[in-house]
Amino acid sequence: MTDLSLAIRPEVASEASTIDKLHERAFGPGRFARTAFRLREGQPHEPTLSFTALVGTLVVGSIRLTRICIGGADGLLLGPVTVEPAFMGRGIGMALVRRSIEAAKSEGHRLVLLVGDEPFYARAGFRRVPYGRLSLPGPVDPARVLILELEPGAFEGVSGPVTRRA
Numbered sequence: 001m002t003d004l005s006l007a008i009r010p011e012v013a014s015e016a017s018t019i020d021k022l023h024e025r026a027f028g029p030g031r032f033a034r035t036a037f038r039l040r041e042g043q044p045h046e047p048t049l050s051f052t053a054l055v056g057t058l059v060v061g062s063i064r065l066t067r068i069c070i071g072g073a074d075g076l077l078l079g080p081v082t083v084e085p086a087f088m089g090r091g092i093g094m095a096l097v098r099r100s101i102e103a104a105k106s107e108g109h110r111l112v113l114l115v116g117d118e119p120f121y122a123r124a125g126f127r128r129v130p131y132g133r134l135s136l137p138g139p140v141d142p143a144r145v146l147i148l149e150l151e152p153g154a155f156e157g158v159s160g161p162v163t164r165r166a
Helices: 013-027 029-033 035-040 092-106 118-124
Strands: 006-010 051-055 058-070 073-083 111-115 145-149 160-164
Touching (some): 035 058, 035 073, 051 092, 058 111, 073 092
Parallel strands (some): 073 111
Antiparallel strands (some): 051 058, 058 160, 111 145
């Protein structure tokens, strides 16, 4: 994974500003127009499923999961996953993804959706959603809509709009 002395722990409220600045550096102002942001907007992320990566006391990465509805089924939206640019390429992002998936599975969640790079996320078990099966708010490249079943068969028969959890 990495030769850094890396610690991954649940996100704490006092880190919110640091994480927001990390998102700003990583994604810029265009992050607010992204489809995934629209799903998260106004929804709190799940504190028990959101983690930070630290090297010493420095926050170098963050991952958040938010409750959503996937074609009427309960699910989670993974993201954003953010790693401080100077620490990229050291396995931190994947370590965060795996930790959040492990936590989601242990809490009994069944589906995790994300909009992202299939070659990267396939290493954690995500696969592309068949074209036309789900609809998301706003424009999105269908090749980047990925799903992970935390329970085998959980995505069977699920289709329709992806929305915020009511």
